[in-house]
Amino acid sequence: MLDEGTIKKGERYYKSGKVLWVVKYGNRLFSKVLGTYPYYVVLDLETGKNSCTCPLGGDCKHVAATLEAYENGFFFESFEKHTEIYPEATAMEFLAEVPELALNVTLKELIFALNTDESGSEFAKLFRRAVALTHITKRREVLYILKEALDEYSRVFSDYELSTRLKHEINVLEEEFQKGL
Ligand SMILES: [Zn+2]
Secondary structure, three states: OOOHHHHHHHHHHHHOOOEEEEEEEOOEEEEEEEOOOEEEEEEEOOOOOEEEOOOOOOOOHHHHHHHHHHHOOOOEEEOOHHHHOOHHHHHHHHHHOOHHHHHHHHHHHHHHHHHHOOOOHHHHHHHHHHHHHHHHHOOHHHHHHHHHHHHHHHHHOOOOHHHHHHHHHHHHHHHHHHOOO
16 A cells, blocks of 8 residues: 555656656556656555555555556556557557657657667667657647757767767757758
């Protein structure tokens, strides 16, 4: 069970945007929360039973944040059986329908990956998704966030040909904006 202090921490977590997505399937909530690492939560709304992939394993601020998100109406409801096996896939399907929200979630993960991803691969995947979503949403101001993130990435992975390729991809996006596409 969640104690008072944990519930308070969960509220703060939710308010600061750390809950990336919540999917409700039947009585259960599935979510992804950005803590020290990205954590995955499952919470049964009827029994309160829960689990989390953080070191505590459950009854933690990530579970509390998930509940807070749900109570604030921040969730998708799924009726697809595959949700219990692949909740993240379900979340991605929903997000694909709401590019603005998908871009916000992707940017959070991107900034997070910048500080934690030692391979550079996760960042590159998220970066390309963010570029595609920026193109769809035409949110010009995101261009500068992406450029800044890429500059930092390029400093860390300066010898990666991948850095050069990503730079090229952002230049293409910028040119499209300039042409008013
Ligand atoms: Zn946790």
